[in-house]
Amino acid sequence: MNSILGAPGADTFGPPSRLYDGTASRGGARARGAKLAVRNLTMRYANGHVALQDMNLSVEAGEMVVVLGSNGSGKSTLMKCVVGLNRPSAGSVEVAGRDLTSLSGKTLREARLPLALISQHANLVRRRSVLANVCCGALGRHRTLATTLGCVPRHEVAPALGYLAEVGLAELAGQRAGTLSGGQAQRVAVARALAQAPQVLLADEPVASLDPEAADEVMRLLRRLASDDGLAVVCVLHQPELATRYADRLVGLRRGRTVFDRPTSEVSPREIAELYQADA
Amino acid sequence: MSTTYKGPVPGASSLARNVGVAAAVLVVVALFAQAWIVVQARPQDLLTGAHGMADIISRALPPAFDQFKPTLLPVLETIDLAIFGTVFGVVLAFPLAILAARNLTPAKPLYYAARAVIGVTRAVPDLVWALLFVTAVGLGPFPGALALAVHSVGMLGRLFAEVIEDMDMGPVEALTLTGASRMQVFTHAVVPGVLPSLLGIALYRFDENLRSSLVLGFVGAGGIGFLLLTAMNLFQYQTVAFLLIVTFTLVACAERISAYLRSLVA
Numbered sequence: 001m002n003s004i005l006g007a008p009g010a011d012t013f014g015p016p017s018r019l020y021d022g023t024a025s026r027g028g029a030r031a032r033g034a035k036l037a038v039r040n041l042t043m044r045y046a047n048g049h050v051a052l053q054d055m056n057l058s059v060e061a062g063e064m065v066v067v068l069g070s071n072g073s074g075k076s077t078l079m080k081c082v083v084g085l086n087r088p089s090a091g092s093v094e095v096a097g098r099d100l101t102s103l104s105g106k107t108l109r110e111a112r113l114p115l116a117l118i119s120q121h122a123n124l125v126r127r128r129s130v131l132a133n134v135c136c137g138a139l140g141r142h143r144t145l146a147t148t149l150g151c152v153p154r155h156e157v158a159p160a161l162g163y164l165a166e167v168g169l170a171e172l173a174g175q176r177a178g179t180l181s182g183g184q185a186q187r188v189a190v191a192r193a194l195a196q197a198p199q200v201l202l203a204d205e206p207v208a209s210l211d212p213e214a215a216d217e218v219m220r221l222l223r224r225l226a227s228d229d230g231l232a233v234v235c236v237l238h239q240p241e242l243a244t245r246y247a248d249r250l251v252g253l254r255r256g257r258t259v260f261d262r263p264t265s266e267v268s269p270r271e272i273a274e275l276y277q278a279d280a
Numbered sequence: 281m282s283t284t285y286k287g288p289v290p291g292a293s294s295l296a297r298n299v300g301v302a303a304a305v306l307v308v309v310a311l312f313a314q315a316w317i318v319v320q321a322r323p324q325d326l327l328t329g330a331h332g333m334a335d336i337i338s339r340a341l342p343p344a345f346d347q348f349k350p351t352l353l354p355v356l357e358t359i360d361l362a363i364f365g366t367v368f369g370v371v372l373a374f375p376l377a378i379l380a381a382r383n384l385t386p387a388k389p390l391y392y393a394a395r396a397v398i399g400v401t402r403a404v405p406d407l408v409w410a411l412l413f414v415t416a417v418g419l420g421p422f423p424g425a426l427a428l429a430v431h432s433v434g435m436l437g438r439l440f441a442e443v444i445e446d447m448d449m450g451p452v453e454a455l456t457l458t459g460a461s462r463m464q465v466f467t468h469a470v471v472p473g474v475l476p477s478l479l480g481i482a483l484y485r486f487d488e489n490l491r492s493s494l495v496l497g498f499v500g501a502g503g504i505g506f507l508l509l510t511a512m513n514l515f516q517y518q519t520v521a522f523l524l525i526v527t528f529t530l531v532a533c534a535e536r537i538s539a540y541l542r543s544l545v546a
Contacts, residue, residue: 083457113459124474126299136468140459150467189454198456 035060035232035250036082036115036200040093043077043256051077052256055091057234063197064226064233066243069253070276075236077251079204083117085107096199104169113140116193120205122185126178130188131167133177134160137195163191167221183214190221201225203235207242215239219246240272315415336517343482343521351507351526357421358503358530361493365428366486372433374397377440384444384470398441402434412494424501428489438486444470480542487538494527504530 044050052074061064064086069075080086082093093100103111116137124133135152138160142153148191157241164170167187172180180188186206193201202220207215219235223246226233237243243250243264250267252259252275259275260267379385379394406427413423416545451469460468485509497505 013488043473109459109461112457115498117452117454117457119454121450123448125451126448126468127472127476128468136455137458139455139461139468143464148461148463150471152468187453192454192458247314 031257032275035063037092037094037098038078038082039092039094041078041093042089043074043081043086044089044126045105046120050256052081052088055253055258057251057258057261058156059232059234061232062226062230063248064223064235064246065249066114066241066247067234067236067251068238068243068272068275072255073253073275075253075257077203077256079117079202079236082202083115084112098234100221109140113196113245114199116196116201118186118189118193118201118203118206122177122180122182122189124177124180124185124188124192126176127176129173130164130175130180131157131173133188134191134195137192138197140196154182160191162278163194164188164279166194181214183210183217186210186214186218187221190218190225194225198231200232200234204235205236205238208238215242222246240269244269244272296346303446309335315544324537340517340521342518343525344518345522347519347522350504351504354497354502354504354507355526355530357507358493358497359490361421361425361496361501362486362489362534365432365489365493368425368429369432369436369485369489370478370482372429373436373440376437377435377444380437380441381444383447383449384466394437394441398434398437400434400440401430404431406431406492406496407499410499410501414500419500419502421502424493424503427496427501428492431492432485432489436481439481440474440478443474443481447473462490468495472520483541487534490534491531494531 008066033194036057036059037149041052041055041057042050043052055078057065057072057078064113067075067078077086080089081088081153081271082095082100084093084103088101091101095111100108100111124130125136128136132152137157139147142156145151147153161173167190169184169191170189172184172188177185177188177189189206201222206222207218210218219242222233222235225231226248235243235247244267249262251261251271252267252271254275260271362438376394376398379390380398382391385391385394409430410424410427413426417423417426447470451473455465455469457495493501493503493507494505497503497507498509500506504523508520508527511517511523
């Protein structure tokens with residue numbers, strides 16, 4: 001019999017014995033108050049180019065913030081600084097009350113656990129099953145010999161099935177990730193992020209390579225995770241219409257500086273349009 | 281508003297392009313001409329000496345099928361040489377390839393050291409390795425197996441490293457950001473990503489090693505090659521013919537099995 005996890009070799013301790021019953025913990029994600037705090041963040045590259053200048057951003061639990069801006073406005077740099085891929089020149093990034101900017105190595109990996117990132121590409125392991133990919137999101141909490149040798153944590157199988165149900169793909173759990181459509185793969189990436197039990201969910205252009213219907217589905221899902229599950233969601237987008245439809249708050253960036261940071265209802269279409277025209 | 285494109289048109293010929301093509305053809309012809317001279321090619325000798333070949337072929341018929349039973353052990357020896365060489369080659373080449381892959385190597389000095397080991401083991405032919413090992417451990421299949429293993433380390437190490445360097449790093453970055461440890465990222469993202477390609481290469485190497493093990497017998501490393509050499513030295517052409525049939529069957533079977541297994545893991 002093929003393992004439901006579908007990967008070659010010792011992939012798991014065994015198939016899931018029961019369906020997700022909704023009792024699995026998602027850490028502090030459902031607790032109100034978890035947030036991301038970016039303070040006076042400045043990123044100056046070695047060549048002197050200033051990608052971010054004195055940026056401030058605070059995202060509360062249950063809030064969905066969309067960052068808008070043209071290419072080169074500093075959106076991706078902001079994401080890289082938040083997840084610790086770039087070390088900022090000045091300022092701080094606090095996730096769940098812990099400053100990440102001074103950390104490195106193992107301490108950074110541990111401090112980053114409440115923070116999940118979804119990229120433009122789903123970045124799934126194509127030859128493994130959908131369920132195994134989702135379970136991999138929980139590896140940071142299960143540093144055992146078995147997981148080091150390539151097994152997925154057994155206790156995460158049932159919750160992972162739950163996360164897949166949450167993104168509407170439970171029936172594809174045993175399928176190879178490489179066979180999914182772009183929209184499905186991106187939803188699996190969201191499920192993998194949920195398996196990480198995050199308090200803050202970052203999405204860097206998550207719908208850039210999706211058709212309008214799939215893009216809408218992914219955005220609806222992110223909105224629901226903020227509203228219903230209490231995650232602090234920060235999403236970088238290039239689609240103002242999606243941003244205004246789903247975000248609580250809009251942040252406009254131009255040349256590394258914040259142009260506006262207001263509730264969606266208070267940002268006019270003209271302001272958004274100017275954001276893109278300015279650098280044209 | 282219309283714009284006028286002034287760049288080169290794909291497919292259109294130009295004087296410079298034609299001159300370039302003519303120069304390339306001249307270079308290829310010159311290269312072949314010097315090769316003809318250096319190898320002292322004499323096709324007429326092949327025609328005049330054909331009767332010698334025909335004489336040997338006539339003396340080789342019918343093949344000595346009664347040699348079937350005494351050939352079984354050398355056949356097994358030949359297959360085992362290839363198995364030993366391939367397995368040891370894979371076991372040693374895999375960690376070496378990780379160190380020799382730019383995207384995974386933990387430190388630059390280790391990268392250069394691994395590349396140097398791969399370069400040396402690959403550059404020295406397996407026949408030379410076999411001669412070296414024969415002087416160390418004596419005649420028999422063992423020096424041949426060692427030669428195949430060492431040469432395979434170089435060949436597989438380079439191919440494995442290239443596969444690892446070409447792999448999609450997206451899943452690696454994604455798992456790294458989930459807080460997984462380096463080893464977890466390696467076993468959960470790197471290994472599943474490259475394993476099918478590595479298995480395909482290893483099976484292809486087994487196929488190559490089987491052919492090489494036939495030749496290694498000529499320098500005393502056992503197997504069918506050793507039988508073939510002995511039969512030729514004793515002018516037992518019927519035995520030689522039978523051994524060539526066995527060799528052909530063995531190589532053809534190995535090729536088919538290897539291709540089938542590669543299609544399974546693709």
